[in-house]
Amino acid sequence: MNPILSLLGRRLLTAWLLGSSLAAWAADAMPSPQDSPALARMAHSGRIRVGYIPTPGTFAFQDAQGQTVGYSIDICRRVIDNLRQRLGRPDLTPEFLPIKASDRIPMLKSGAIDLECGGNTNTMARQKDVDFSHTFFNTGLRLLARKTLRINRVNDLARKRVAVTGGTTAEERFKKMQMEVGVQVVVVASDAEGLSALEDGTVDAYAQDDVLLYGLMATSRLKDLLAVTGPFMTVEPYAFMLPKDDRLLREVVDRTLLDLMRSGELLSIYRKWFDGERLRIPMSIYMKENIRFPNKYGIP
Incomplete structure (x- = not known):
């Protein structure tokens, strides 16, 4: 075979393969509504609508400057950083929406919010309507x-x-x-x-x-x-609440949480909000076990 033609053939093959890979990456980076309605909305609008139940001083609330802050909001912002990379949209902007507890599931099902980042107890009954992330806090x-x-x-x-x-x-x-x-x-x-x-x-x-x-x-x-x-009357595993069966969004959220657990950053976020001058709540054995063995156990 002519060496020039052979070289040209290899280059054409490489170009074709590279083009196919880039096309696949682009298709994966811009999910269709069928693949992920939530990610498709974010990619189109450039914003993510985050619901949360206000919990003053702890998981999600507005500070004196009007900024939405808290333990679960800090984690949520890490999720948003990863979503920016996943979608190729560094301009993805969060819109934090304080909501009532009774509204969170209907709003997720209707698409009014893309994610619920407050303190949500993972229950088997709720799992029929929504998905949950890995547990990131335990209480009762x-x-x-x-x-x-x-x-x-x-x-x-x-x-x-x-x-x-x-x-x-x-x-x-x-x-x-x-x-x-x-x-x-x-x-x-x-x-x-x-x-x-x-x-x-x-x-x-x-x-x-x-x-x-x-x-x-x-x-x-x-x-x-x-x-x-009073005594503890329940066990409450907290997790983010996600739209049902939105696999691509769930994967980003879960990967973020697992990375925070493995790197030790979740411990730092916990100490910032729960084990400092204002609050002194040492991490429970249940919380430590959740970090060692990440899970999505829902309570009956």
Whole structure:
């Protein structure tokens, strides 16, 4: 064979293969709505709509400058950095939207938000409608009350008025306890409303995951009179909530979390928000195990 023709053939083959690879990469980098409705929206609009339930001082909230910050928001921003690379859109801009707990699943299903980055408990019932990331925090349901209220066991709540936020696992648990021990359940719209009801004496206690209660107590005008009390009544594995069956988005989120766990950066983010001067909540053994053995276990 003519060596010139042979060289030309190799170059043409290389060019063809390179072109095919670039075309495949471009097709992969710009997913179609069938592959990933969420990523397709982001690629088209240049923005990502991130929902979160406001949890003052902890997972997701607005600071004094009006910026959305918090433990889960720090993690979410790492996800957004990886999405920028995945989509080839360094200009991808987050739009953080405070929402109610009862709205997060309907908004994900309708495409009104692309991701929920607050503190969401992974439950088997919710898994029917949405997907979850790897667990990034563990907590459990307890009570915020005045120090004068002694709650050592569930039966101590008989005839007590307890506020819960609608659409949460706390509401589900206390609706059952309403029949079991005679607790009076008061449904509120948010953590802030629950704290206000406790401060005003409208309720005897506010039920929520203990880490959120510590954050609320730190912001209360009556913080020296309040305490997080009572036994753990649930186990709550927190994860990001994602649109159902959006594999490409789920892969980016999960890879981000696994990288943070393996590098040790997740420990630094935890200490920043939960083990410093304002809050002193040492990392639990359950949280440490989640980092060692990443999982997506949902509770019944």
